[in-house]
Amino acid sequence: ALRSIGKLSFEQASSYFSYIIMIGVVLVILYAIQIWYRDWFGESKYIYRLLLLPGGRAKIFFAKWTSLALVIISFIGLQWVVIQLSYVIFNWLIKDDYRESSSLGLSMTLKQLYTMSLVDLLIFIVLSLFIVSFLFMLVLLERSYRNAKGMLFIVLEVAFLLLVTIGSMYVIEKLDIFLSQEISAIMMAIFVLYFVYMIWKSLRLLKWKISV
Template identity: 80%
Template structure:
């Protein structure tokens, strides 16, 4: 346990500068898009008033009032960038150990005790990054909403309530179960990426690529095939169908971790 905690701390220390820089950059972009959207709206109204010689209320009727949902419309794109960066980090967290100047992977593999702690130290660091990203993103939304209300004039604002776009609503429902499901799905993707990386590192070249293709095909076949069979048979109730799919998902989740641990123990060598 002590080694596992030390390795987790080491993983976070090696990446915290990049992680903090990326998070601050994404948060800044989101806040600036809100500020820019408010300024652009007010400038459009003023220019229209000047050109068309109309009153402010008439200009607002033409352009419409601005809501926070409209001002934060670019947030979903920024979040997608964040998700892509997390996926890249899940791959980079392994490959940097092989391709770094010090070949850090050799030190890890030669540590006393089992190699399970290496896997779970990296897995835990990704879990902490994902949870932190979700929490910080919600903080940015709240901060952006406060800035939006502070900048915009009351008569330019459509609503004083916090309304999010459909994409953001799916991510930030403030429902504990929905949030838990989202985190579990994110950790499954991380585990699956870990498995693909370890397959490539275990077999290398064409054989490793073949195993990766087979693993991806197996995942697609299991999920889509299972869903197709259930819908074709049409003998299960909705909650029974959901239960079967969740069971398949949990079993495959466990398989990805088990397979990764076996590869790390028996196939990865120094």
């Protein structure tokens, strides 16, 4: 068996973690939508109490936004703890003669996620919060306009995001006058500007369009 198949590595044994990550991503996306709609639906209509609280409505938005940030960070930390414990169990169950290496080897997906670099971790969290903010904006658009008009605005926002992303890449590629560092800086600037736009748009909808 060792000659035909080879020794077992932790990278092979931990490949299923990628599917757990996908499940976690789906759960975060569903929670980002449910955290708003749960206040509208139900017997208590809790959203009306929130909207009537003294102070700015921006507190409601950032309270939900912060809770999603904590969920994402907690999920990453929990996943890393589970990987470390799984590595200990792997070394305990599999004899040295049957293990390919004693080092903590991860699959390609996990290596990209768990680089143990603070910069990479912050980039991953920011990208996750970008998606959360985009979902928040779509939910608030639907709640502000409702029915067909709300769906139309959602389609327009999705189309606008695709247009900005694909259009920017197309223009940069056609011009072919920028260095790689300059291209990265331009895309980062577009990313930051759209991120700010989503937050501003969501706060504006929550303050002026959603009524009690």
